[in-house]
Amino acid sequence: MSTLLSQLLSNSDNDTLWIADENSKVLLKPGLHFRGILLSNRWDIVHAAEQIGISALFSDFDLPATENTFSRIVYPVSKEKAAVHHVINTAAEHLQENGELILIGSKNSGIKTYAQKAAQRFGGGKNLQKHGTEYSSHNQLNRDAKLGAALDDSNYRALRKPDSLDGLFSKPGLFGWNKIDVGSALLAQHFSEHLPKPPFNALDLGCGFGYLSVQLAQLAPHTQIVATDNNAAALLACQNNFDLHGIKGEVIAGDAGSQVTSASVDIVICNPPFHQGFQVEGDLTDRFLADAARTLKSGGSALFVVNEFIPLARKAEGLFREVTLLEKAKGFCVFHLTK
Known part of the structure; x- marks a missing residue:
């Protein structure tokens, strides 16, 4: 092309x-x-x-x-x-x-x-x-010719609350926009055991419509959360979910954590993408791991979920002091990483 x-x-x-x-x-x-x-x-x-x-x-x-x-x-x-x-x-x-x-x-x-x-x-x-x-x-375009009927674009512009998302906003244009990702749901189950002592601040890397941020905020309602994503549809939906749930923090555009200050975060939560367009891109996980390590304070931790075929433990070598596999289920692996 x-x-x-x-x-x-x-x-x-x-x-x-x-x-x-x-x-x-x-x-x-x-x-x-x-x-x-x-x-x-x-x-x-x-x-x-x-x-x-x-x-x-x-x-x-x-x-x-x-x-x-x-x-x-x-x-x-x-x-x-x-x-x-x-x-x-x-x-x-x-x-x-x-x-x-x-x-x-x-x-x-x-x-x-x-x-x-x-x-x-x-x-x-x-x-x-x-x-x-x-x-x-x-x-x-010939303005003398009559335009045909509009194509079904799933009401593309509109934010909506699919029943499957338990009241969260989402929209077309966002990968998996009308379902809770299996990996994200698995990751969220480990939040309660691995959050830092409050007060702390968190970074949701590749936030999508904000599911992980919402789950975290429900456990630690006073937490400051920065959610970042590369996709405009994700940012629109996530901001609405922050407003809906009164989440403290901000939603910002960026490539992984590119716009987040180094060594400013206590915990990173992340379900990194592994597809870019029609291709599977292996280095996406590397970029999210690198930004997680860069933005974490010394002794901070990250919770990642990845497809089981991605060798996250190997990719994290040199970036984190400890890498612990918490769970392997449903085709995913959940890891706890310590800087």
Whole structure:
């Protein structure tokens, strides 16, 4: 995809919007020629773009408020179907006359299905082009043509309280948004035995919609909790759950713990992701472990849960004084780590 996407970006004008998800990060290096605006729901993508001089916006795939702005919207399709449908639905409102929405993806990304749906939405034919192992779908806006029915995007913009979350807010665009993660639930069962003596402050690394923070706050209601995540949808949901439960602390955007001060935290709680887009990325756990060690005070501790195939004990060597396996169950391992 990088070759196809880089060609499209280099041939774009100032009125191009690049909707960039995690699969686009590989391109964000010095030398990338792109004159338009980047929009992403990932803080690290926006930060990387700004570092090389690209104008960038961080939001939950909320296209800019002004309408009829862009000559072209280029979008490597996301892993989340609701997000793709949301972008296809709203793209037409933000394109100039004869502007086009270009979707990019490999076969396993669902690009052929999305191309068909985009054609129906734009009222045109399915214009799907093959480029080696990648495909691009081109959809031109003709304001004389009637737009097709909006795609089902699971009411993407709206926060809601799924019954399965026991009253917590969540929304599409967030991995596992409508269920309590099995690993997180397993980790939370160990909180009561391994929390520091109050008062203490905590860091929820990769907080998602804030389930772990809420569980911790219920056991230690006066705890100051900083929750951080890379995903805009997660931050929206987590902040609402902090407000709902009166949790003291703050919810901040960052790549793992990148925006948290070193040696400032008594305990870290973490269920690190191990997928990045359509790929399994092994070094995500390494980054979360490193940031946990960096942000913990001397003698502080961390509680991690990971898939059982991730060698966390080995990865934690040199970062922590003690690494203890607390439980192995349901395909997960729970660890207590001491700095």
